[in-house]
Amino acid sequence: MTPVLLFLLLSLMSRTVFSAPPNAADEDPDLESMDISEILETANKGLDSREFPDGDIRVNRKRNAVPCTARGCKWPKSRWSRYVYIPVRISWSFSRAERNVIIRSLVSFYRSTCIRFRWRSYQRDYLSFYPGTGCWSYLGRQGGRQLISLQKRGCVYTRTVQHEVLHALGFHHEQVRSDRDQHVSILYQNIQPGRAHNFRKVATNNLGTPYDYNSVMHYGRFAFSKNRQPTIIPKPNANAVIGRASRMSANDIKRVNILYQCSESKLKTRFSELLSETITHSS
Numbered sequence: 231m232t233p234v235l236l237f238l239l240l241s242l243m244s245r246t247v248f249s250a251p252p253n254a255a256d257e258d259p260d261l262e263s264m265d266i267s268e269i270l271e272t273a274n275k276g277l278d279s280r281e282f283p284d285g286d287i288r289v290n291r292k293r294n295a296v297p298c299t300a301r302g303c304k305w306p307k308s309r310w311s312r313y314v315y316i317p318v319r320i321s322w323s324f325s326r327a328e329r330n331v332i333i334r335s336l337v338s339f340y341r342s343t344c345i346r347f348r349w350r351s352y353q354r355d356y357l358s359f360y361p362g363t364g365c366w367s368y369l370g371r372q373g374g375r376q377l378i379s380l381q382k383r384g385c386v387y388t389r390t391v392q393h394e395v396l397h398a399l400g401f402h403h404e405q406v407r408s409d410r411d412q413h414v415s416i417l418y419q420n421i422q423p424g425r426a427h428n429f430r431k432v433a434t435n436n437l438g439t440p441y442d443y444n445s446v447m448h449y450g451r452f453a454f455s456k457n458r459q460p461t462i463i464p465k466p467n468a469n470a471v472i473g474r475a476s477r478m479s480a481n482d483i484k485r486v487n488i489l490y491q492c493s494e495s496k497l498k499t500r501f502s503e504l505l506s507e508t509i510t511h512s513s
């Protein structure tokens with residue numbers, strides 16, 4: 231095969247975008263009552279807090295501790311495309327149903343963002359979903375193979391996949407936002423010993439978007455509680471519902487579009503074309 235043909239073939243493979251598989255497995259109805267922080271807290275009990283100082287965000291010891299807002303943290307958008315293509319691999323240790331939940335969750339980004347996932351072929355940087363211990367992700371693009379752990383029992387749900395992918399896209403937890411003190415109170419007296427690091431405020435770039443109780447990145451009212459008393463209380467309305475999102479919120483989507491400079495008008499005109507994109511998922 232000539233180098234030109236090989237290049238064309240690899241280019242075609244690398245641009246292959248997948249869409250949601252049919253008959254994807256339904257999620258466990260028992261989990262419908264759990265919020266994202268309950269899911270994470272349950273699955274991540276055994277994780278070492280030195281490796282995970284921000285809950286389910288893993289520290290990369292190979293990189294220095296520059297904030298994710300620094301350059302190099304975003305996934306690149308090629309100059310000639312309106313989309314941000316992120317190569318992915320999904321471990322074959324997941325069952326077909328689990329793979330379908332993951333794929334369906336990834337495809338959920340297509341409707342209203344310019345993020346697209348494609349099967350990794352030769353790309354250097356990619357997300358690798360595997361059934362490790364707990365549900366966790368790194369913050370932003372790390373370079374090379376970047377793991378996202380989705381423990382088989384307890385993590386393979388749409389909101390968990392969306393949550394961990396949003397970390398990998400560069401987003402922090404909502405309740406650690408730089409402006410969180412205007413919107414929530416943290417009740418440290420109710421937090422389990424050794425878990426206060428989960429509530430450490432971060433100098434986030436909020437991209438001009440409002441604080442969002444309904445973000446899939448927001449923990450629940452009783453996150454890491456030691457005594458069944460709340461650890462996060464919204465204000466000024468203490469009864470507002472917080473951290474119960476079962477899917478990405480409109481603000482979660484808006485932030486992706488701002489950070490990755492997705493053009494909404496172009497997205498709308500291209501939406502019909504998405505429907506014709508083929509399934510390349512084989513199992």
Ligand SMILES: [Zn+2]
Pocket residue numbers: 285286287393397403
């Ligand atoms: Zn998280």
